[in-house]
Amino acid sequence: MTRIFNFGAGPGTLPTEVLQQIRDELLDWHGLGVSIMEISHRSPEFEEVAAIAEQDLRDLLNIPSHYKVLFLQGGGRGQFSMVPLNLLGANKTADYFNTGFWSKYAIEEARKYGEVNVVADTEATKYRTIPVPNTWHCNPQAAYLHFTSNETINGVEFQSPPNVGNVPLVADMSSNILSRPIDVSQYGLIYASAQKNIGPAGLVVVIVREDLLGKASPLTPSIGDYKIQADFRSLYNTPPTFAWYIAGLVFKWLKRQGGIAAIAEINRRKAEKLYHFIDAHDFYHNPVDPNYRSWMNVIFNLADETCNPVFLTQAKAAGLIALKGHKLLGGMRASIYNAMPEQGVDALIAFMTEFAKKNS
Numbered sequence: 001m002t003r004i005f006n007f008g009a010g011p012g013t014l015p016t017e018v019l020q021q022i023r024d025e026l027l028d029w030h031g032l033g034v035s036i037m038e039i040s041h042r043s044p045e046f047e048e049v050a051a052i053a054e055q056d057l058r059d060l061l062n063i064p065s066h067y068k069v070l071f072l073q074g075g076g077r078g079q080f081s082m083v084p085l086n087l088l089g090a091n092k093t094a095d096y097f098n099t100g101f102w103s104k105y106a107i108e109e110a111r112k113y114g115e116v117n118v119v120a121d122t123e124a125t126k127y128r129t130i131p132v133p134n135t136w137h138c139n140p141q142a143a144y145l146h147f148t149s150n151e152t153i154n155g156v157e158f159q160s161p162p163n164v165g166n167v168p169l170v171a172d173m174s175s176n177i178l179s180r181p182i183d184v185s186q187y188g189l190i191y192a193s194a195q196k197n198i199g200p201a202g203l204v205v206v207i208v209r210e211d212l213l214g215k216a217s218p219l220t221p222s223i224g225d226y227k228i229q230a231d232f233r234s235l236y237n238t239p240p241t242f243a244w245y246i247a248g249l250v251f252k253w254l255k256r257q258g259g260i261a262a263i264a265e266i267n268r269r270k271a272e273k274l275y276h277f278i279d280a281h282d283f284y285h286n287p288v289d290p291n292y293r294s295w296m297n298v299i300f301n302l303a304d305e306t307c308n309p310v311f312l313t314q315a316k317a318a319g320l321i322a323l324k325g326h327k328l329l330g331g332m333r334a335s336i337y338n339a340m341p342e343q344g345v346d347a348l349i350a351f352m353t354e355f356a357k358k359n360s
Ligand SMILES: Cc1ncc(COP(=O)(O)O)c(C=O)c1O
Pocket: 009, 010, 074, 075, 076, 077, 078, 102, 148, 150, 151, 152, 153, 172, 173, 174, 175, 193, 194
């Protein structure tokens, strides 16, 4: 078996151990004679899988008991609609940071349902930093304040959540959930599509403070109504059972790695060594403000952009795939999520060293 290093931004690499376990359990899950994806979501077996996954996530993130954890469908973009539909209430106005392409998409979607006040906007400067707090224009009456904790395309990451008093904080953590410790009690709601640090695509996890439930617009689709889904323990409709099961295996894997503090230490090391290498070589360049560089998505450009195709071809031949930057930005991007081993980053640096020598 040859596993190469997959730097794709999502769906991203999964832990090999988890894939092996899925393979071993696929035809006959725990002596049942069928796979986990072939049984009812209401069976005691699946209910147990679901409950254990939820508990493991609660343990990993220290989620307080007055928060509900939902396992839903529709990915991150689904939540771009569900957040305003569920939380705007009579207020009809919400605050949003515009710090990258994913923030921008979230804002565009929210504008269908209410008024959006943009608190801070870095689009004009190509989304390379996070503005300092004394430049923010917050509305104390806003129903919530939305921010994208890690901008997957632009490689910009909030290093701590914005502190905004009593307005509930809503975070799109699609590309950095579980990558470092967070204090869930600082948030009103957290959502994350699964296909980066949680598991396969098809699942989105929502962590929501109980007092925010029950305010959904009457037009909210029932499958996206947090109160209904909380009352049904996310089993109102048939959930993506296989993805939920795999998320559970990833949570167990994370616990075996020592939990979030331990994985964060590895993530910090991986990111630091890659940025350090890029900064030390004129052949490579990262344009992001060093104070807000993402630990998960490292973007970089080659000094000679005409080398891009050959860089990608030779990287692939060296067992390093999916390094092409997002089409909106060009250049390169190395996504180094939890499941990317440190050896993958070392192999990338070794390849980039040789490539720069040959092409400088
Ligand atoms: C930060 C962020 N938010 C939202 C999304 C959209 O997620 P989905 O494709 O699951 O709708 C992505 C996808 O990459 C993302 O990186």
